[in-house]
Amino acid sequence: GENVEQHPSTLSVQEGDSAVIKCTYSDSASNYFPWYKQELGKGPQLIIDIRSNVGEKKDQRIAVTLNKTAKHFSLHITETQPEDSAVYFCALLDWGALTFGSGTRLQVQP
């Protein structure tokens, strides 16, 4: 199956700063790339997704960019807040099922 690499594994930022998480993939015909936020002891929550027919999508403080040629997509969170602290997973659709990155633990310091 598809392999998705996610970096960094941990990220600590000051409140108000921006956070960027990047994922790369090797070989996929996927046209769907979602991002999930998982808080401790809870299931993943879909926060934003992007399809291959666009290069960027924004929803308030969250944006996702996609470069299909370079095979990478990134999550951008601006004006971070303590409640943004969580584990974030990128994913892509591979043969009908999602393949997840390894996750990024984001800590926003107040």
Add this chain to the structure above:
Amino acid sequence: GAVVSQHPSRVICKSGTSVKIECRSLDFQATTMFWYRQFPKQSLMLMATSNEGSKATYEQGVEKDKFLINHASLTLSTLTVTSAHPEDSSFYICSARDHNGLNEQFFGPGTRLTVL
């Protein structure tokens, strides 16, 4: 957004017993549901894909006789861990795909299984 529920949220059982976990899509119909397992500080690993009215498709290395999946309706899938052992202790999460064609998957809150 779409809501997926799981029950129970936590279960503790003795080694050798079976445990059933339910996954329900509350406000949409899901022809396809997925079961994942997540160990501490790790990513989600797909166990099986459950299609309504047909047999589940299991990922390589997942024992179908140990992890029984039933998807009897468009809103309910169940995972039964049979003859559970301590190594089966994990966080089990289901997801459901809305059959609106947009490929969005919505996850349940997860079930923490502890086998003593």
